[in-house]
Amino acid sequence: MTELSIALPSGPDHQEGPIPPDLTLRSDWRSRLRPLLAFGRFEVGRLLRSWRFLAITVGFPVIFYILFLGDHTAGKVVDNTVPWRVYLMVSMCSFGALVAALNAAGTRLSMERASGWARQLRVTPLPAWSYVATKVVASMLVVLPVIVLVEAVGAGFGDVRLAMTTWVGLTVLLWATSLPFAVLGVFIGFLVAPEAAFPVVTGLMFVLGYFGGLFTPVDQMPGSLQFVAHLIPSYHQVSLALAAVDGHTLALSHWLILGGCVAILGLAIVWKHRLEEARGVA
Amino acid sequence: MSSLSAAPAGALAPPRPNPPALSFRNVTHRYGNRIALDRLDLDVPRGEVLALLGPNGAGKSTTISALLGLVRPQEGRVEVLGCDPRQAVSAGRVGAMLQSGSGIGLPPGVRVDEALRLVRRLYSRPAPREQIVERANIGSLLQRRTDRLSGGQAQRVRFAIAIAGNPDIVFLDEPTSAMDVESRQGFWRMMRAFGDEGRTVLFATHHLAEADEIADRVVVLNHGRVVADGPGATLKAAVATRRLRFVADQPDRAQLSELDGVTEVGVCGTGVSIDSMDADATIRDLVVRGVMFRDLEVTGAGLEQAFVALTRCGAEEAGRSREIASAGTVGADGS
Numbered sequence: 001m002t003e004l005s006i007a008l009p010s011g012p013d014h015q016e017g018p019i020p021p022d023l024t025l026r027s028d029w030r031s032r033l034r035p036l037l038a039f040g041r042f043e044v045g046r047l048l049r050s051w052r053f054l055a056i057t058v059g060f061p062v063i064f065y066i067l068f069l070g071d072h073t074a075g076k077v078v079d080n081t082v083p084w085r086v087y088l089m090v091s092m093c094s095f096g097a098l099v100a101a102l103n104a105a106g107t108r109l110s111m112e113r114a115s116g117w118a119r120q121l122r123v124t125p126l127p128a129w130s131y132v133a134t135k136v137v138a139s140m141l142v143v144l145p146v147i148v149l150v151e152a153v154g155a156g157f158g159d160v161r162l163a164m165t166t167w168v169g170l171t172v173l174l175w176a177t178s179l180p181f182a183v184l185g186v187f188i189g190f191l192v193a194p195e196a197a198f199p200v201v202t203g204l205m206f207v208l209g210y211f212g213g214l215f216t217p218v219d220q221m222p223g224s225l226q227f228v229a230h231l232i233p234s235y236h237q238v239s240l241a242l243a244a245v246d247g248h249t250l251a252l253s254h255w256l257i258l259g260g261c262v263a264i265l266g267l268a269i270v271w272k273h274r275l276e277e278a279r280g281v282a
Numbered sequence: 283m284s285s286l287s288a289a290p291a292g293a294l295a296p297p298r299p300n301p302p303a304l305s306f307r308n309v310t311h312r313y314g315n316r317i318a319l320d321r322l323d324l325d326v327p328r329g330e331v332l333a334l335l336g337p338n339g340a341g342k343s344t345t346i347s348a349l350l351g352l353v354r355p356q357e358g359r360v361e362v363l364g365c366d367p368r369q370a371v372s373a374g375r376v377g378a379m380l381q382s383g384s385g386i387g388l389p390p391g392v393r394v395d396e397a398l399r400l401v402r403r404l405y406s407r408p409a410p411r412e413q414i415v416e417r418a419n420i421g422s423l424l425q426r427r428t429d430r431l432s433g434g435q436a437q438r439v440r441f442a443i444a445i446a447g448n449p450d451i452v453f454l455d456e457p458t459s460a461m462d463v464e465s466r467q468g469f470w471r472m473m474r475a476f477g478d479e480g481r482t483v484l485f486a487t488h489h490l491a492e493a494d495e496i497a498d499r500v501v502v503l504n505h506g507r508v509v510a511d512g513p514g515a516t517l518k519a520a521v522a523t524r525r526l527r528f529v530a531d532q533p534d535r536a537q538l539s540e541l542d543g544v545t546e547v548g549v550c551g552t553g554v555s556i557d558s559m560d561a562d563a564t565i566r567d568l569v570v571r572g573v574m575f576r577d578l579e580v581t582g583a584g585l586e587q588a589f590v591a592l593t594r595c596g597a598e599e600a601g602r603s604r605e606i607a608s609a610g611t612v613g614a615d616g617s
Binding site for chain 1: 372373377385386388389392403440
C-alpha cells in the first residue's frame with residue numbers, strides 16, 4: 001500500500017493519466033473503528049435477543065444458587081476463614097460467568113463457521129483478527145451483567161453483606177478473571193462441529209464447574225481431585241475472589257495460571273486457523 | 283495453450299499504469315500433493331464479465347480464494363487492481379459470494395435487513411440501501427429471518443451482501459448451484475445488469491448455458507490450467523462439436539482434414555479421431571470421398587475439446603494447431 005501511494009501520489013497532475021485505483025484506507029481512527037463498532041453491536045445485540053441464550057445464562061447460575069441456598073447451614077466455614085454463604089455466592093458468580101461465556105461464543109461460532117458466514121466476513125473490510133476479538137469482547141460484555149445479577153441474589157437472599165468497595169472490587173476481579181472462559185468458548189467454536197457444540201459446551205460447563213470446585217469446595221475433595229482442580233481456571237478465579245473478600249493478598253500464582261490458560265487457548269485458536277488456511281478451507 | 287497470446291498487453295514492462303482488474307502470473311498452488319492451480323496465467327480487464335467454467339476440482343474455487351487473499355499461492359503473483367488481494371479486500375473494492383457448502387452463508391437468527399445493515403457499515407462507501415434491495419430483488423425478504431429463507435432467496439440475499447459495499451469487482455462462486463431454473467434466470471439478469479454498469483464480474487460455474495448467456499468471455503479451467511479462453515457468444519457452436527472415431531486401413535491426415543466440418547484430426551496407426559462441428563456433414567463427406575472406414579463411433583466431444591475448438595475460432599497459429607491436435611488425441615482415450 002505504501003509502495004502504491006509513493007509511486008502514484010494523488011494530485012491534480014495525475015488526473016490526466018490513468019487513475020490508479022484508490023486502495024488506500026482512510027487512515028483516521030474513526031473510519032477504522034466504525035466497522036468494528038458496528039460488528040460489536042451486531043454481535044451483542046444478537047446475544048441479548050436470543051431467548052435460549054438468556055434462559056440458559058441467567059437460569060443456570062440463579063437456579064443453582066437458590067437450590068444450594070436451601071443447603072445452607074449457618075456458621076459453616078470454608079477453608080477455616082471464609083463463610084459458606086460468601087463462598088457460595090462467589091462460586092455461583094464464577095459458574096454464571098462460565099455458562100455465559102461458553103454459550104455466548106461456542107455454539108454460535110461453530111454454526112457460523114459451518115454456514116460460511118465467518119468466511120463471508122473475511123472478504124469484507126473487517127480486519128481478520130477482529131472476528132475472534134469481537135467474539136471474545138461480546139462474551140465478556142454479557143458475562144458482566146450475569147456476575148452482577150448473581151451478586152444481587154447474594155445480597156438479597158444469600159445473606160452476603162460486604163462493604164461497597166469490596167462489592168466493586170469483587171465484581172471487577174470476577175469479570176477480569178472470566179477471560180479464560182471467553183477464550184475457551186471461542187476455541188470450542190473453532191474446534192467442534194455445530195451438532196456437537198451444544199453438548200460439548202453443556203458438558204464442559206458442569207465438568208469445569210465441578211472440578212473447579214464451584215459446587216463443592218476444593219479442600220473438601222479427595223486429594224487426587226484437588227490436583228485436577230488446580231488445573232482449572234474456575235478454581236483460581238474463586239480463590240482470587242475469596243482472597244479479595246477476605247482482604248488477603250491476591251497470589252501471583254493464580255494470575256499466572258489464568259493468564260497461561262488465555263495464552264494457550266489463544267495460540268490454539270491461531271494454530272487451528274493457520275491449519276485451515278493451509279488446507280484452503282478457512 | 284492459455285490465452286496469453288491474445289492479450290499482449292500482459293507483456294508490457296512493469297509498472298503498468300492502468301492495471302487490469304485481475305491478474306495471475308505463473309501462479310501455482312498445491313493442497314498437499316494435489317495441484318489446484320498449475321502455472322496459471324490470466325488477465326481480466328476492468329468491466330469484463332468473465333465465466334470460469336470447468337469440472338469439479340478444476341481450480342475454480344481456488345482461483346477465487348486466491349483473488350480474495352483467502353489462499354496464498356505458493357508460487358507466482360496474484361494482483362487485484364494492481365495490488366495485493368488482501369489490500370483490495372480491506373479497501374472495500376471487491377465483493378464476493380462464496381460457496382457456502384451445507385450452510386446458507388448468512389448469520390443465523392437475524393433478519394435480512396439487520397445482516398444487510400451490518401455489511402453496509404463494514405464498508406466506507408457502501409451502495410445505497412434502496413439500490414441494493416432493488417438490484418438483488420430482496421424487498422420482500424427484508425423482514426424475514428435468515429434461517430427461514432429458501433435456497434434461491436438465500437442466494438439473492440447473499441448477492442445483496444456481495445454488492446453491498448459498492449465494489450468494483452464481484453466474485454461469485456457457483457452462485458446458482460442451489461437454484462431452480464426460474465430463479466437461475468432471474469439471477470443471471472442481476473449479474474448481467476451489474477456487469478453492464480462497467481463493473482468486473484467473475485463467476486465460477488459448471489453450467490455451460492450460464493456462461494454462454496451472461497459472460498463476455500469464458501475461461502475454461504481444468505487441472506488448474508487454462509485450457510480454453512474465448513468469447514461467450516461462440517460457445518454454443520463449439521458445444522455442438524462431436525468426436526468421430528473409426529478405423530481406416532491407411533488414414534490420410536491431409537485428406538481427413540479437408541472433410542466438411544472438421545476442426546481436429548488425430549491419427550494413431552489405423553485409429554482415427556476427428557472433431558467435427560457438423561458430424562452429419564463429415565460422415566456424408568467421408569462416404570462421398572470413398573474413405574473406407576469401419577467401427578464408426580460418434581460421441582459428444584466433451585467440454586475440454588469443445589473449448590479447444592472454441593479457441594481455434596480466433597486467430598490461427600501454425601504451431602498451436604499441432605499442439606492441440608496431439609492434446610486432442612490424448613484426450614480421446616478418456617472420453
